[in-house]
Amino acid sequence: MSLRAAYDGVVAAVPVTVPYERYSIHGAHWWIGRALHEAVRVAGLRPRDIDGLCVSSFSLGNDTAVGLTQHFGLSPRWLDHIPMGGAAGVVGLRRAARAVQMGDADIVACVAGDTNAPDSFRRMLAGFSRFAADASYPYGAGGPNASFALLTDAYMRRYGATREDFGRICVAQRQNALSFPHALMKRPLTMEQYLAARPIADPVALFDCVMPCAGAEAFLVMREDTARAMGLPGVRVLATIERHNAFPEDPIQLRGGWAMDCGELYAMAGLTPDGIDVVQTYDDYPVIIMLQFEDLGFCAKGEAPAFVRHHDLTCGGTFPHNTSGGQLSVGQAGAAGGYLGLVEAMRQITGQALGAQVAGAKTALAAGFGMINYDRGLCSGAAILAAA
Amino acid sequence: MTAKLPPPQRKNPLLPTRQPLLPPSSRSRTALGLTAAAAEGRFALQVCADCGAVQYPPREACHACLGANLPWREVPAGGALIAETTVRITADPYFRQRTPWRTGIVALDCGPSVVAHLHGDVVPDGRVRMTLRLDKSGQGVMLALPGQDTPDMQDDRQMREMTCDPKGRRVLVTDGRNAFGQAMARAFIDVGAAGVFVGVADAWKPFPGQDKLAGEVVPLDITDTDSVHRLAASLGGRVEILVNTALHVRPGGILDRRDTVTAREEMEATYFGPMRLAQAFGPVLRSRGADGTHPACAWVNILSAYALAPTPTFGAFAATQAAALSLAHSLRAELRPLRVVNALVGPLDDEWHQAVPPPKVAPAALAASVLRALRDGIEDLAVGDIAQDLLARWKDNPTTLARELAAG
Ligand SMILES: [Zn+2]
Numbered sequence A: 001m002s003l004r005a006a007y008d009g010v011v012a013a014v015p016v017t018v019p020y021e022r023y024s025i026h027g028a029h030w031w032i033g034r035a036l037h038e039a040v041r042v043a044g045l046r047p048r049d050i051d052g053l054c055v056s057s058f059s060l061g062n063d064t065a066v067g068l069t070q071h072f073g074l075s076p077r078w079l080d081h082i083p084m085g086g087a088a089g090v091v092g093l094r095r096a097a098r099a100v101q102m103g104d105a106d107i108v109a110c111v112a113g114d115t116n117a118p119d120s121f122r123r124m125l126a127g128f129s130r131f132a133a134d135a136s137y138p139y140g141a142g143g144p145n146a147s148f149a150l151l152t153d154a155y156m157r158r159y160g161a162t163r164e165d166f167g168r169i170c171v172a173q174r175q176n177a178l179s180f181p182h183a184l185m186k187r188p189l190t191m192e193q194y195l196a197a198r199p200i201a202d203p204v205a206l207f208d209c210v211m212p213c214a215g216a217e218a219f220l221v222m223r224e225d226t227a228r229a230m231g232l233p234g235v236r237v238l239a240t241i242e243r244h245n246a247f248p249e250d251p252i253q254l255r256g257g258w259a260m261d262c263g264e265l266y267a268m269a270g271l272t273p274d275g276i277d278v279v280q281t282y283d284d285y286p287v288i289i290m291l292q293f294e295d296l297g298f299c300a301k302g303e304a305p306a307f308v309r310h311h312d313l314t315c316g317g318t319f320p321h322n323t324s325g326g327q328l329s330v331g332q333a334g335a336a337g338g339y340l341g342l343v344e345a346m347r348q349i350t351g352q353a354l355g356a357q358v359a360g361a362k363t364a365l366a367a368g369f370g371m372i373n374y375d376r377g378l379c380s381g382a383a384i385l386a387a388a
Numbered sequence B: 001m002t003a004k005l006p007p008p009q010r011k012n013p014l015l016p017t018r019q020p021l022l023p024p025s026s027r028s029r030t031a032l033g034l035t036a037a038a039a040e041g042r043f044a045l046q047v048c049a050d051c052g053a054v055q056y057p058p059r060e061a062c063h064a065c066l067g068a069n070l071p072w073r074e075v076p077a078g079g080a081l082i083a084e085t086t087v088r089i090t091a092d093p094y095f096r097q098r099t100p101w102r103t104g105i106v107a108l109d110c111g112p113s114v115v116a117h118l119h120g121d122v123v124p125d126g127r128v129r130m131t132l133r134l135d136k137s138g139q140g141v142m143l144a145l146p147g148q149d150t151p152d153m154q155d156d157r158q159m160r161e162m163t164c165d166p167k168g169r170r171v172l173v174t175d176g177r178n179a180f181g182q183a184m185a186r187a188f189i190d191v192g193a194a195g196v197f198v199g200v201a202d203a204w205k206p207f208p209g210q211d212k213l214a215g216e217v218v219p220l221d222i223t224d225t226d227s228v229h230r231l232a233a234s235l236g237g238r239v240e241i242l243v244n245t246a247l248h249v250r251p252g253g254i255l256d257r258r259d260t261v262t263a264r265e266e267m268e269a270t271y272f273g274p275m276r277l278a279q280a281f282g283p284v285l286r287s288r289g290a291d292g293t294h295p296a297c298a299w300v301n302i303l304s305a306y307a308l309a310p311t312p313t314f315g316a317f318a319a320t321q322a323a324a325l326s327l328a329h330s331l332r333a334e335l336r337p338l339r340v341v342n343a344l345v346g347p348l349d350d351e352w353h354q355a356v357p358p359p360k361v362a363p364a365a366l367a368a369s370v371l372r373a374l375r376d377g378i379e380d381l382a383v384g385d386i387a388q389d390l391l392a393r394w395k396d397n398p399t400t401l402a403r404e405l406a407a408g
Helices: A028-043 A065-072 A085-101 A120-126 A130-135 A143-159 A163-177 A191-195 A224-230 A258-269 A286-295 A304-310 A326-330 A334-349 B032-039 B179-190 B225-238 B261-287 B312-335 B363-376 B385-396 B398-406
Strands: A010-021 A052-056 A078-081 A107-114 A199-201 A214-223 A234-244 A278-280 A363-372 A377-387 B044-047 B072-074 B078-087 B101-108 B113-118 B127-134 B140-146 B170-173 B195-200 B216-219 B241-244 B298-304 B339-345 B380-383
Touching (some): A010 A028, A010 A085, A028 A065, A028 A107, A052 A065, A085 A107, A085 A234, A085 A334, A085 A363, A143 A286, A143 A363, A143 B078, A163 A191, A163 A326, A199 B078, A214 A334, A234 A334, A258 A286, A258 A377, A278 A334, A326 A334, A334 A363, A334 A377, B032 B044, B032 B072, B032 B127, B032 B140, B101 B127, B101 B140, B113 B127, B170 B179, B216 B225, B261 B298, B298 B312, B298 B363, B312 B339, B339 B363, B339 B385, B363 B380
Parallel strands (some): A052 A078, A052 A107, B113 B140, B170 B195, B170 B241, B195 B216, B241 B298, B298 B339, B339 B380
Antiparallel strands (some): A010 A214, A107 A214, A234 A377, A363 A377, B078 B101, B078 B127, B101 B113
16 A cells, blocks of 8 residues: 655644534634634734635535635635535645645644524534435434434444443543533533433433534644744644545445545554554544444454443543543534544643643544435544644 | 224314424425335336446436436335334424334345334334335335234324325215215225215205215215305314315317307316315315324325326316316425325226226226225325326326327
8 A cells, every 4th residue: 555645844733622602693604713813813823824724614604615715804825615524623634734735825724613503403404415305304303313323223233332331431521521621511420320311312312412512623734843933832643534435335334434544544654553642533422433443443343342341531541532521521513523622632642631631642543524414424534643 | 013093082172283294395306206106106216227226315326337317216125124213302393293203224125225214013123115105295205114014004103194094084075976986985984984974966966876875975066165165164174084076077079069168067076176175175184184193184186097188089078187187286285294196097987988998997996096095105096007008108208198199
């Protein structure tokens, strides 16, 4: 296998989170604007220093990244709009890194944000995609809860996972969230509470589901020497992968696109799974976390239930995972959910954790997963980062 | 196993009537192929003409070879249930009234995986028979049935959202003066309808079959607006299925008649009649489209297959049938969630078709076809060999059919 060129001399820096709110009267433009404002403030830049912009959002109405340039008074020479939901962060990072590396832009702001109003989630689901409107939404209108319930049911049947196994993941993430200031879920979660939770779409219950909310996340991508000159701690991008519509012949999704590209990911990074200090998976539902543990090489296929039984997934544990609490405890701010793990990974390996800091963390893996177009998530991606 | 559905209970007047909400109805134009197949009770998917790959969800290009020629073909309906869920929380108002709602993923023997509504007797990891049904929005949806029939399976709660089983429902048959209305009334009683009202105009005038007429006779003349509204006022809230059996067939082409008097009479009976029925009964039937365990569910039109294209020997009559068919298509949109069933019939075995050679449609055969359509949730049916032949020719090429019939 021929490896792609490394992302030499490029770093991601300035991890930004605009604190989430359950509902917001502001539009997505406001949330994205706040994230960009905070990024330039922290970096000590003027807005016009941003010459590359990469945007992801579900709630911009008819606007795209193009409209946002005028809205925000930016004149970038490199512009991207990535409609990949949970994979948006990793994909945005790898595209921005190449653009900076090749000189197409000097400073790329990667940003994702969405708003949330009481009925906006339902309306977004009803028109999510053509296949969803034609062939999944009319079947109970359960949205992603129902889609992931089907995947969870199939996974439990095939590999013998139990509700307790998923509960271990959710309980550990809540533990992590208790020290993360921006988490919307602020109360501890016990296994008893997890198992007794209100059923949503069997076997998925309340604590398996993320809470839709408003929020935004962002980071900047620039040359390593630029970051150093500005005194900004950055992270190097050791390797990235992305894949879409992997394994279309599988009758149901029991593996994600990571399984196609996992070997190349670690080879490009020059690491093995053992060498990763902090793991941030995409956690819209715990079953997808199990797929990532397997497909990203932390355990064999079908062994994630045993893996979670034998590891402590909290920040101080044997396998620090989703250290901010993840979307399951922080909330899912639309496309910003695809950035949350990446931004948290940047903080952890640069010693800037807002909550519990994983001691001595120098490498991190952040994964993304997105877009239940019909019966499965189509986009997957992962990045391995190291402290610069 | 499906629990036998008890007969409808007397309504508690303190409870609000459940509004006739509709499930999500937005579809791509291509996906309406599912609806067309469901309306006829066929299980059809797109099949690539170039490579044979079966497509689902409906597509504009083949997922295997990118070919664009994707005709709808009947495909094997067997499959295996590989995942299931019971949706308990949903933001959609229609399903929110009906949770818990069970769905699953079926791996079809012919290739694709489909998200489907599940009949209650479908078991985990079990074999299923996939069917396409019309939901309350009138859109084609996948319903998985158990591999083998089970007792009382018609009584399944989710399946009943997609069928119009007459059992336990009250039926108005609009015209009992002809043998077809009489056979229809008899058939509904035989399958356990809770009540059958049979409209009779000019009851003082004797008519054949009067002595054996089944059901409760009610006065109804669909050419008389007052008569229709009077009956609707007294009966409208007690009817769940309306079958318009008023037939007014007169032979003759356009030039056979010296004036428009006969044609006006035909239009009164076959076009304005259904319009009066719709205006008088439609609103209350629609408002009761989700009421109780046996909501109002179906509006049945008996139409000549020559509504599709006229045969010149019945030319004036065929024009009224074309008008009535057009009206029925519009009713479909306006009466949702009710099912509007159009039974296209060939020549009937009656006094007006004495000169027409067989095959002709007998009263009992028409009644049996309509009942089967209601139980199976079918909306478009052609009854009898002539009607089926005409429909096949019309689907092949409507212009050719019109020319063919005009040539005699
Ligand atoms: Zn093909």
